[in-house]
Amino acid sequence: MAKIDEETLAVASQACVGGPSTALALATSKGWMWLVTPAVLPGVLGYAVGNYVGIAVGHGMRILLGG
Template sequence: MVGIQALAVLLVRCQQRWALVDSLVASQAAVGGPSIALALASSLGRSSLVLPAVAVGLLGMLIGTYLGLAVETLFQWPVS
Protein backbone atom coordinates (compact mmCIF):
# COMPACT_ATOMS: atom_id res chain seq x y z
CA MET A 1 0.00 0.00 0.00
CA VAL A 2 2.85 2.36 0.81
CA GLY A 3 4.44 1.57 -2.56
CA ILE A 4 1.27 2.62 -4.37
CA GLN A 5 1.18 5.85 -2.39
CA ALA A 6 4.85 6.56 -3.14
CA LEU A 7 4.32 5.88 -6.84
CA ALA A 8 1.31 8.22 -6.91
CA VAL A 9 3.26 10.99 -5.15
CA LEU A 10 6.20 10.68 -7.54
CA LEU A 11 3.92 10.69 -10.60
CA VAL A 12 2.11 13.81 -9.38
CA ARG A 13 5.50 15.35 -8.55
CA CYS A 14 6.70 14.86 -12.12
CA GLN A 15 3.45 16.19 -13.57
CA GLN A 16 3.31 19.28 -11.32
CA ARG A 17 7.11 19.86 -11.31
CA TRP A 18 7.34 19.99 -7.52
CA ALA A 19 10.66 19.80 -5.72
CA LEU A 20 11.65 16.28 -4.67
CA VAL A 21 12.17 17.32 -1.03
CA ASP A 22 8.68 18.81 -0.83
CA SER A 23 7.15 15.65 -2.26
CA LEU A 24 9.11 13.38 0.07
CA VAL A 25 8.14 15.35 3.16
CA ALA A 26 4.47 15.37 2.12
CA SER A 27 4.57 11.65 1.42
CA GLN A 28 6.19 10.89 4.75
CA ALA A 29 3.67 13.11 6.53
CA ALA A 30 0.77 11.21 4.99
CA VAL A 31 2.23 7.80 5.85
CA GLY A 32 4.15 8.37 9.07
CA GLY A 33 2.16 11.08 10.77
CA PRO A 34 2.99 14.53 12.07
CA SER A 35 5.84 13.64 14.41
CA ILE A 36 7.86 11.85 11.71
CA ALA A 37 7.13 14.63 9.21
CA LEU A 38 8.31 17.23 11.70
CA ALA A 39 11.57 15.35 12.25
CA LEU A 40 12.14 14.84 8.51
CA ALA A 41 11.46 18.47 7.56
CA SER A 42 13.73 19.69 10.35
CA SER A 43 16.54 17.28 9.51
CA LEU A 44 16.45 18.34 5.86
CA GLY A 45 16.80 21.98 6.91
CA ARG A 46 13.43 22.94 5.44
CA SER A 47 11.86 24.92 8.29
CA SER A 48 9.27 26.29 5.86
CA LEU A 49 7.88 22.75 5.48
CA VAL A 50 7.47 22.02 9.19
CA LEU A 51 3.97 23.46 9.64
CA PRO A 52 2.54 22.10 6.35
CA ALA A 53 4.06 18.68 7.10
CA VAL A 54 2.45 18.55 10.52
CA ALA A 55 -0.88 19.67 9.03
CA VAL A 56 -0.76 16.97 6.33
CA GLY A 57 0.22 14.39 8.94
CA LEU A 58 -2.73 15.30 11.12
CA LEU A 59 -5.05 15.24 8.12
CA GLY A 60 -3.76 11.78 7.19
CA MET A 61 -4.40 10.51 10.71
CA LEU A 62 -7.89 12.00 10.69
CA ILE A 63 -8.86 10.50 7.34
CA GLY A 64 -7.21 7.15 8.10
CA THR A 65 -8.98 6.81 11.44
CA TYR A 66 -12.44 7.42 10.03
CA LEU A 67 -11.85 5.26 6.96
CA GLY A 68 -10.67 2.46 9.24
CA LEU A 69 -13.76 2.79 11.40
CA ALA A 70 -16.00 2.76 8.32
CA VAL A 71 -14.38 -0.40 6.97
CA GLU A 72 -14.64 -2.07 10.36
CA THR A 73 -18.34 -1.20 10.50
CA LEU A 74 -18.90 -2.65 7.04
CA PHE A 75 -17.25 -5.92 8.06
CA GLN A 76 -19.50 -6.22 11.09
CA TRP A 77 -22.71 -6.26 9.03
CA PRO A 78 -24.19 -9.74 8.81
CA VAL A 79 -23.98 -11.46 5.46
CA SER A 80 -27.25 -13.08 4.38
Protein backbone atom coordinates in the same frame (compact mmCIF):
# COMPACT_ATOMS: atom_id res chain seq x y z
CA MET B 1 5.08 16.23 -15.59
CA ALA B 2 4.41 18.19 -12.40
CA LYS B 3 7.17 20.51 -11.27
CA ILE B 4 7.66 19.68 -7.61
CA ASP B 5 10.90 20.56 -5.86
CA GLU B 6 12.87 17.78 -4.21
CA GLU B 7 12.33 19.09 -0.69
CA THR B 8 8.56 19.03 -0.96
CA LEU B 9 8.63 15.60 -2.55
CA ALA B 10 10.87 14.21 0.18
CA VAL B 11 8.71 15.56 3.00
CA ALA B 12 5.48 14.40 1.33
CA SER B 13 6.90 10.94 0.77
CA GLN B 14 8.05 10.72 4.37
CA ALA B 15 4.65 11.88 5.62
CA CYS B 16 2.96 9.10 3.65
CA VAL B 17 5.33 6.42 4.90
CA GLY B 18 6.07 7.46 8.47
CA GLY B 19 3.37 9.93 9.40
CA PRO B 20 3.55 13.52 10.54
CA SER B 21 6.11 13.06 13.30
CA THR B 22 8.81 11.66 11.02
CA ALA B 23 8.00 14.18 8.30
CA LEU B 24 8.41 16.92 10.89
CA ALA B 25 11.76 15.47 11.95
CA LEU B 26 12.93 15.37 8.33
CA ALA B 27 11.88 18.95 7.60
CA THR B 28 13.49 20.37 10.74
CA SER B 29 16.69 18.35 10.48
CA LYS B 30 17.24 19.55 6.91
CA GLY B 31 16.41 23.15 7.83
CA TRP B 32 13.32 23.32 5.60
CA MET B 33 11.28 25.40 8.04
CA TRP B 34 8.77 26.39 5.34
CA LEU B 35 7.77 22.70 5.10
CA VAL B 36 7.14 22.11 8.81
CA THR B 37 3.43 23.03 8.76
CA PRO B 38 2.70 21.24 5.46
CA ALA B 39 4.43 18.16 6.89
CA VAL B 40 2.29 18.02 10.04
CA LEU B 41 -1.20 19.20 9.10
CA PRO B 42 -2.05 16.69 6.34
CA GLY B 43 -0.73 13.85 8.47
CA VAL B 44 -2.87 14.80 11.45
CA LEU B 45 -5.87 15.26 9.17
CA GLY B 46 -5.20 11.81 7.71
CA TYR B 47 -5.13 10.31 11.19
CA ALA B 48 -8.43 11.98 12.08
CA VAL B 49 -10.21 10.94 8.89
CA GLY B 50 -8.64 7.48 8.88
CA ASN B 51 -9.99 6.65 12.32
CA TYR B 52 -13.57 7.31 11.29
CA VAL B 53 -13.17 5.53 7.96
CA GLY B 54 -11.68 2.53 9.76
CA ILE B 55 -14.58 2.40 12.21
CA ALA B 56 -17.08 2.66 9.35
CA VAL B 57 -15.37 -0.15 7.43
CA GLY B 58 -15.32 -2.31 10.56
CA HIS B 59 -19.05 -1.83 11.11
CA GLY B 60 -19.71 -2.46 7.43
CA MET B 61 -17.76 -5.73 7.54
CA ARG B 62 -19.64 -6.80 10.65
CA ILE B 63 -22.96 -6.17 8.87
CA LEU B 64 -21.73 -7.85 5.69
CA LEU B 65 -20.54 -10.93 7.54
CA GLY B 66 -23.65 -11.12 9.70
CA GLY B 67 -22.02 -10.51 13.06
